Structures are given as C-alpha cells and as structure tokens.
Amino acid sequence: MTVPKPLLMATDLDRTMIYSSAAAGAVAAETVCVEHLDGAPLSYMTSAAVDRLRWLATAAAVLPTTTRTIEQFGRIRLPGAPWQYAITSNGGNILVDGVPDPQWRRGIDAAVRAGGAGLTEIEAALRARIDDSWVLKFRGADDLFCYLVVDSAATPPKFLADWDAWCRERGWSASRQGRKIYTMPLAVCKSRAVSEVRSRLVASGRLAAAAPTLAAGDGALDAEMLAAADHAIRPRHGELEELGWTRPGLTVTTAAGIGAGEEILDWFTDALTDPAIAGVPG
Template sequence: MSALVATDLDRTMIYSRAAGARDVDRCVEVYDGAPLSYMTEAAAGLLAALADRTPVVPVTTRTRGQFERIELPGGPFRFAVVSNGGRILHAGENDDPWRRRVVAAAATSATLAEVHADLLTRIHTDWVGKVRVADDLFCYLVVEPSRQPADFLAQWHAWCEPRGWSVSQQGRKIYAMPHAVTKSAAVAHVRDRLIDDGLLRPDAPVLAAGDGRLDADLLTYADRAIRPRHGELEESGWTTDNLRITDSSGIMAGEEILRWFADRSTESSAPDAPVVVHSEP
C-alpha cells in the first residue's frame, strides 16, 4: 500500500563535509556561495523516485529560509514541516491556522525571552560561536564541542525542563525547544490533510527517519521508523518499537534509509507494521 514518508534532513537525508560527504556526492545546498550539504547520487535518485509515487514530507528543525536553500530531489513537495513543527508549508505557503495553534500551545511554557535571557548567562565566547533565535519560537547555539563545558548541557536541561522546554545537542548545534513544538504533531496534521484531500488512504502507514533527540517523538509516532547508526540517538542508545537502525553510518546511511523507505512504501502488508488508528500526539 502507499505510505506517508516523513523524514528529517540534516544528518539523515543530507550531509555536510564534516558529517561525511565526499567529493563524488551531489551538492543539494549552497550557502554564502559555497557548497554546504550533499546526498549520494544514488540517494538523490531514490528520493526523486520515492516522491513520484508516495507522499514525502521533509521534516526539519531548520527555519523556512534555511529549508528553502536546499534543492531536494523530488521537490517541490506538497507539504513540508519546518521549525521543528512550528510551521507547516503547503505548496510553499504558510499554514497560518497551524502556526496560530502552535503559538497558543507554546504559550503554556516559559517565554522565549526568559529562556534566551537565562541562556546568555551560561555561555562564553570561548566555546560559543553564535546564539540564534529561530522563527520567534526557539533558540540555539553554534558551539565548539571540544571546548564546551562538560556540565553545560545537563545543567541547562535541568533549568529548562521544569519550565516546559527541552534541550538537545546535534553536532555543533544546541537547541532549546518548547515542549509543545514537535515534529510528530505537525506530521499528524499533515497526514489528516492528505487523507481529507483524498491523497492518502486512512490505513496507510507512516514511515519516518531521524537521528536526533528532536526526532524521537516522530519516530515513536510512526508505524515504522529508521534511524542512522550515528547522531544523538545513537550515542544514547535510543530505541522504540518498530525501529530499524541502519548498518551504515554517515552519508551512506542516508542512501540506506531511502532504500528502506522504497521497500516499505510498496509493501502490501508486513508482520511488524500493524495498521493503527493515528491520533494527534
């Protein structure tokens, strides 16, 4: 049966040189005039073919502007989830009702201004290169991990968690995110819209991929999920029901994930993929 494929991008589908991209790989993002992100040629072909026959939803913590720098094979996509679920793009335009819903839900946590102000008291230019507020929803740091204080992440998490925020580190970036802003909730909303539009069967499985803590709710929500053998979830040994872990790591894991998507999206049935009735996370 057809499936809904929801996939994280950075270090899942696309890779920088630092994350393992090679000279032979296809550049899919240019930033400030220089190549930044890559896919293998095989992965690019697999993604284009997959998007041609089943709904594919890119799901990323990148803001809209950062996402739109990427030239993903198979695009343009009918739906995309950006800002970690804080914004949904439909045919390239903002889904404004969804945005209002997310903002209202996030208002139950500490404000972005409060979190940002506390963050500034905890960091130093010795190990932090950038501090950014993203989409008026969350904030993040770009750090030098080798100089980062060993106790920073745990201490900041301990401050953020009771105030309704989570903390996640993915490579050189450290995010603070309101609990209400999740990838799974946004994908559930997209799924409902695709069903309402007659583009997805109600019993179609959700297949998902991601590598970081901010992807964990999406992987748990999916009927079947896959993560690469690298990243934040790999480092913590994270797992969940119906989760597959790739054999490869780095950019080759992206190719393996796409082959897995291609195989599972055309299966009529599978013993480890029961049909479930989804609800909003």
C-alpha cells in the first residue's frame, strides 16, 4: 500500500539546487559534480546537499522544476533520481518516468497559439534587435521559446526592458538569468505544471490531499511558482534578489552561492516536522 507523502517540494535547479563553478561563489565545503558536458564537469552540489536531497526524495514528493530543455535536464545526475515526475522547459513539458507527456504538451501548444504571437514571429523580431557585438549564442528551446547567451557588460542597458515591453503586447515576456536572456510565452510557466503534477499525485494516492506545496527558485521565471506555493524560499542571489522580490511569508537564505542550495534543503527538511507547515503533531 502506498503511503501518501506529506509535502510536495517543487524546486528550480540551476543556481538553486545545482551550481556551476562561476555561480558557486566561495566554497569551503566538499562538493560533488552532478553534471558533465562533453566530458567536462559543469554543475555541483555540496556533499551535504547531495545527502539531504537523496533523503528528501524518500520522505516527500520532490519535483525537479527547470527552464532547461529535456535534453539539458537529462545531463544532470540529480540525487534522488529516478523521478516519477519532472518539469522541464519552464513548464512546457512534464516528464513522466522520464518521458514527455504528449497530452500536456498539446495543451501548452494550444495555449501559446491562443495567447498571441508564434515562436517564428518572436525569433524574427528578436534577431532584428541583436548583433554579434554582445550576443554570443541564440538558442531555441524545445520548439517553445528562445534565449540568448550574452556578454553582460556589452549588452545595451535598455535592451531587456524594451524587448520585454514589446513582447508583453504579444503574449510573451523577457527576463534575464545570469548571462542568459529568455523570451518566453506567458502561457508557459512553472506554476501551472506544478499544479498539474500535484493533482496527479493526489489522485494516485502518492500525495496527501492536504499536503502543502513548497517551492524554491532564484529567477524571475520562478516568481509565479513561488507566489503560488503555500510556502516558498529563494536564495540570497540571482534575479529575484536583484529585483528585491518578495511575497508574504517568503524565506530568503542567509547564504549566497552554493551554500544557499544546502540551506534551502535544510529548510525543506525542517518543513517535514514543522507543525505550521506540514500539520504534524508538535
């Protein structure tokens, strides 16, 4: 008999759970490489964070929730895997036992079409506004959205605000995460996918009906997910930190960099025995 999990924990990955060398900051703790690219180490967690996430995957319903493409997510060896559910492409895809759910994706594609401009129009407009003096790469992502990898110092100061304003009139938005500038349909968001997975877990008996949803993330694309959660945490770095973003009851880590990832996992762990969150006996 399946025992329902008491919490749903939706967590962003890059710069929340896992960190490149550049994003990690000063590192005093032992680290573990959890992602390689072309044979080279790319992303890390502290050893303590690895142990905590692996344990949390047995105690709660942990839901990796990332803007990465399906292929990029597949590179990560995240402790606690395999995952019954994972969210990629900023909510555009739900993976069920590692396989994209076609019904969910069809609904997302329909919502994007109904919401405004198509990806082809957006990409053409974006290409007309950029040049090689500050854009290092132009990438499409799972036929859903696109992003730029930029030279931050050389990026025109008004580009992001002006591009975002143009996009929003057409059902899209633009945001920055480190050296990446994402252009995303408003219909594609993590919170909707998290809500869908939650409903499925409750219906299958794997999650208690009264279980709260907890969320963690550092970027503007995480804001809606954090706002929709019952309890949320963000690290003391990243785009939301730069924006001063908050919401009632939001927890902000003391640490920045890779230490924040460990602190977030401590917060998730503490939530399992916090009567105010999990509703367990005190």
